Amino acid sequence: MLAEIKNEPPGAYFVGRRYYKTEYKFWGFVRAAGQPWSSAKLVVLNENEKLAPDRSMGRLGADNNFEYKLQGYFSGEPVYEPASNGMYPEFKLKGFELRSQTPAPIYRELGATDPERRIIAHPY
Numbered sequence: 001m002l003a004e005i006k007n008e009p010p011g012a013y014f015v016g017r018r019y020y021k022t023e024y025k026f027w028g029f030v031r032a033a034g035q036p037w038s039s040a041k042l043v044v045l046n047e048n049e050k051l052a053p054d055r056s057m058g059r060l061g062a063d064n065n066f067e068y069k070l071q072g073y074f075s076g077e078p079v080y081e082p083a084s085n086g087m088y089p090e091f092k093l094k095g096f097e098l099r100s101q102t103p104a105p106i107y108r109e110l111g112a113t114d115p116e117r118r119i120i121a122h123p124y
Contacts, residue, residue: 004104008033014070014091015099016043017106017123018054020061022115023083027052029106029123030070030091037106037123043091044079050093065113067103071095084120 008015011033019028019042031040045052050072054063072094078087107113112121 005034005036010034014072016068016070016091016096017103018063018066018068019113020054020064020115021118021120022061023118024120025081025083026088027091040123041074041089042120042122043074044081044088046075046090046092048092050095052093053096053098061115063101064115065103066101067099069097069099 013033014030015033016030017028017037017040019026025044026042027045028043029037029040030043031037047055053066053068054060057063070091070093072092075090075092077090079090080086081088106123107121108124109119109121111117112119
């Protein structure tokens with residue numbers, strides 16, 4: 001995983017890992033290109049300009065744990081997510097490109113990517 005990150009081409013883009021949970025409305029983790037997953041932020045997507053990948057496929061959560069190259073930016077605005085009673089940064093999505101359907105693991109907790117488990121794991 002660390003070798004993959006070091007080999008990422010530089011540029012003004014982000015890397016996103018879908019983190020689908022049935023009960024929650026956040027999208028997943030987003031980090032700057034070339035940065036470790038420990039720096040990633042759990043975000044809520046603003047889809048006013050571009051629909052999230054799974055929503056554009058018409059299959060909510062079908063891309064759980066997929067990795068994407070994302071175009072967009074952090075708005076600086078927090079978004080309230082009621083199921084977790086938490087505030088998350090808003091990421092304004094402008095575009096995406098699928099990088100992997102089977103990326104390297106980034107969570108320590110067993111079952112972290114299970115959509116039915118009500119845990120919020122964080123990447124290491």
